[in-house]
Amino acid sequence: MSNSVSIQPVGNHVSRWGEGPRFWNNSLLYVDIEGHALIRLCLDPIHEDVWDVGERIGTVAPTRDGSLLCAGDSGIFSFCLQGAEKKLLVDPESHKRPDNRFNDGLCDPSGRFWAGTISTTKQTGDASLYMLDHEGCLHKKIHHVTNSNGICWNATASLMYYIDTPTKKVLAYPFDNTTGNLGAPTELIDIETAGIEGSPDGMTIDVDGNLWIAMCHGGAVIQVDTQTGKVVKKISFPCVETTACTFGGAHYDRLFVTTGLHKTLREPDAGKVFVVDGLMTTGLPVVPYQGSM
Numbered sequence: 001m002s003n004s005v006s007i008q009p010v011g012n013h014v015s016r017w018g019e020g021p022r023f024w025n026n027s028l029l030y031v032d033i034e035g036h037a038l039i040r041l042c043l044d045p046i047h048e049d050v051w052d053v054g055e056r057i058g059t060v061a062p063t064r065d066g067s068l069l070c071a072g073d074s075g076i077f078s079f080c081l082q083g084a085e086k087k088l089l090v091d092p093e094s095h096k097r098p099d100n101r102f103n104d105g106l107c108d109p110s111g112r113f114w115a116g117t118i119s120t121t122k123q124t125g126d127a128s129l130y131m132l133d134h135e136g137c138l139h140k141k142i143h144h145v146t147n148s149n150g151i152c153w154n155a156t157a158s159l160m161y162y163i164d165t166p167t168k169k170v171l172a173y174p175f176d177n178t179t180g181n182l183g184a185p186t187e188l189i190d191i192e193t194a195g196i197e198g199s200p201d202g203m204t205i206d207v208d209g210n211l212w213i214a215m216c217h218g219g220a221v222i223q224v225d226t227q228t229g230k231v232v233k234k235i236s237f238p239c240v241e242t243t244a245c246t247f248g249g250a251h252y253d254r255l256f257v258t259t260g261l262h263k264t265l266r267e268p269d270a271g272k273v274f275v276v277d278g279l280m281t282t283g284l285p286v287v288p289y290q291g292s293m
Contacts (some may be wrong), residue, residue, distance in 0.1 A: 005278040007237065010256075011041045013048045014271035017241070018258030019202060020059040020104060021273070022286045023248025028273065029068070030244075030258050031057045038070070038079065041273060043249075051084050059105035059115055063289040069132075071102035071115040076132060078293045089293060090138045092130060093117055100127060104149045104202055104244070109157040110134075110177050111290025114141070116148020122166075129162070131180055134291040141182060150203030150213060150244070154226070155284060161188065161211060161226075163200045168192040170200060170211065170224070189229045191215075196222060196231060202244025202258070206281045214242045214257060221245055221257055221276075239270035247283020255279055 015032035018039075022029045028041040033056050040049045057072035060079075068079045075091025093100045098120075105115030108131075116129035125144035129151075132138050142148075142162070150163040150170075157177035163170055168191040174183030188211075191200050198218020203211050210232070211224040219240045223233035241260035248256050255276040262270060 005235070005276060007235065007274055007276050009269045009272040010043070010275045011046060011048050011273055013039055013041070013050060013273075015039070015258070015260060016271065017243065017260035018271060018273065019243050019260075021202075021244055021246040021248075021256050021258050022060060022062065022106075023246055023252070023256065024062045024286055024288075026250075028246075028248055028256050029060050029062070030273065031060055031070075033058055033072075034260075038068070040081075049081075051079075051081065053079065053084075053086065056101055058101065058103040058118075061105065061107050061113055061289055062286065063293065064111070065293070067293070069113055069289045069293070071105055073097070073101045076102065076113070076115060076130075076138070087293070089136065090132070092138055092140070093128075096126070099123070103147065104151060106151050107287045107289050108160070108175075108177070108180065109153050109287055110180070111287050112180055113289045113291070114151055116142070116145055116151070118147045122146065124166070132289075132291065133180065136291055136293065139180070141180075149201050152203055152205045152211070154205060154209055155207060159226075161203065161205070163203065163213075165199050165201060165216070168199065170203075170213070172226070188226060189224055189231070194231055196220075196234070198242075201242070204246045204255075204283055206247065206283050208281060210281070212245050212247075212255060214245050216241060216243055218242065221255070235276060237274060239267040240265060241270065246286070252282045252285060253277075253279065255283075
């Protein structure tokens, strides 16, 4: 790693399990799954707002009308920051509660919301990846998932990258941006075979098409060249549970990384957001949900 790269914690909030960072309106939105919280980290000046959403929340996405779209224990719901009002939209796995809940998610380049579930009891293949379309209809897109996690699209919206964490693999799906349909996937990288410690969790993509993947239990973020499937950079952090990442800042050249608390280790900055500067690349702006709620 270049000496010009700096890694610093930002903000004071300590999450039990930070996840799902999204840079929007000059602020970082992210969630604390086990703390049942939605956090907004403002950077200039630095301050934090925290909302208790009353359940485990796996992901958050901005919407075109100014509210937020979230997914968690109760399903997919809208959340209005003013008044902290929740409105349940759809709950496709209510029959599997409390064993299943929603985990990571993101809007695709056309503004449809994708979010997947996790089997908290680690029942192989008992979870799924869903897509909420512009009309508010939910579609099951990938079956037989165990821990739906990182998801992102390339700049031309022709490929979707996806992680089901226990497989230790990143898959690339041909993507139709008009319909949201997926083609047959190919394996981009097997993390275990590549000799990388930890499990692939949340991820993002830069303008050059490289993936940046947070390695849960591995204390690192790796950069993967999508042309070769090779790891070209590894950034180590002072805490083991690195969970997700996104580009942000005025020029989208800062990498924000969420972390969580290890079950036994006592790490001074664990649970905080870290910001990485000096990576010499930029990310893609987040796309808000374009549907009606």
